[in-house]
Amino acid sequence: MSILETKNLTRLFGTFTAVDGLDITIERGEIFALLGPNGAGKSTVIKMLTTLLPPTSGDAFINGFSIKTQTNEIRKIIGYVPQMISADGSLTGYENLSLFAKLYDIPRNQRKERIKEAINFMGLADSAYKLVKEYSGGMIRRLEIAQSTLHRPPILFLDEPTTGLDPIGRNTVWEHISALQKQYSTTIVMTTHLMEEADGICNRVALMARGKLSAIGTPEGLKASIGKEGATLEDVFIHYTADNLGESGSNFRNVSIERKTTGRLG
Numbered sequence: 115m116s117i118l119e120t121k122n123l124t125r126l127f128g129t130f131t132a133v134d135g136l137d138i139t140i141e142r143g144e145i146f147a148l149l150g151p152n153g154a155g156k157s158t159v160i161k162m163l164t165t166l167l168p169p170t171s172g173d174a175f176i177n178g179f180s181i182k183t184q185t186n187e188i189r190k191i192i193g194y195v196p197q198m199i200s201a202d203g204s205l206t207g208y209e210n211l212s213l214f215a216k217l218y219d220i221p222r223n224q225r226k227e228r229i230k231e232a233i234n235f236m237g238l239a240d241s242a243y244k245l246v247k248e249y250s251g252g253m254i255r256r257l258e259i260a261q262s263t264l265h266r267p268p269i270l271f272l273d274e275p276t277t278g279l280d281p282i283g284r285n286t287v288w289e290h291i292s293a294l295q296k297q298y299s300t301t302i303v304m305t306t307h308l309m310e311e312a313d314g315i316c317n318r319v320a321l322m323a324r325g326k327l328s329a330i331g332t333p334e335g336l337k338a339s340i341g342k343e344g345a346t347l348e349d350v351f352i353h354y355t356a357d358n359l360g361e362s363g364s365n366f367r368n369v370s371i372e373r374k375t376t377g378r379l380g
């Protein structure tokens with residue numbers, strides 16, 4: 115059985131269709147990314163899969179449990195790092211983790227050990243007793259990952275985990291996400307609008323535009339499929355969404371051109 119399967123997953127806001135009939139299957143142990151420009155519907159998908167937002171129609175199954183009718187079962191087996199910062203800046207890293215250990219009902223006699231392991235695993239041993247408001251962006255993200263995996267969920271959802279981080283912060287976050295997959299076989303489902311970034315780390319990616327799935331596959335397979343020498347995932351995205359670009363797509367194209375130009379100049 116696949117760890118996650120969506121069936122015609124759909125969400126409307128009023129008359130606007132934010133997620134339109136999504137059919138995706140994710141296998142155990144994959145690092146899987148939902149890619150697409152702002153407004154594509156990525157966060158809405160993650161919110162439905164984490165039971166925070168009910169679908170308008172369709173369903174999804176995690177370990178066979180329905181996100182519609184078995185939300186309690188699902189909440190026990192998932193971890194979730196939201197797009198917005200969720201750690202408490204006025205507490206230390208250790209204190210934040212303690213709160214989550216209680217929230218997840220980790221037995222009292224295992225809490226200390228579990229927290230220590232998470233701190234070491236996420237490379238936060240030197241700063242565990244500092245206030246989180248002193249942390250860098252990358253450290254906060256790693257703390258949030260530690261928090262949301264204390265109960266050792268088989269699947270972890272991360273919404274834009276590296277947006278806003280500098281390159282060093284981004285790399286340390288990626289390294290630790292990879293380590294979770296290797297060490298604990300955690301299935302990782304994440305979103306990003308940074309295409310180049312997903313290329314290096316993800317086993318498979320799904321490209322989303324305007325609520326619809328436009329292509330899915332391995333980064334290598336997708337790049338090979340468009341018949342262009344030296345294709346990037348951005349080329350793949352533009353290729354598969356050409357019919358469906360509309361406003362968000364052309365913005366995305368402009369943004370990526372700008373970014374390249376800035377990179378050359380800087």
Ligand SMILES: Nc1ncnc2c1ncn2[C@@H]1O[C@H](COP(=O)(O)OP(=O)(O)O)[C@@H](O)[C@H]1O
Pocket residue numbers: 127132150151152153154155156157158159
């Ligand atoms: N609570 C909401 N009410 C109305 N519209 C929403 C709501 N949440 C998201 N949307 C709209 O749905 C679309 C997809 O949003 P979102 O899933 O956040 O995209 P992404 O994460 O890919 O940037 C956007 O057009 C957004 O404005």
Ligand SMILES: [Mg+2]
Pocket residue numbers: 156157158197273274
């Ligand atoms: Mg989002």
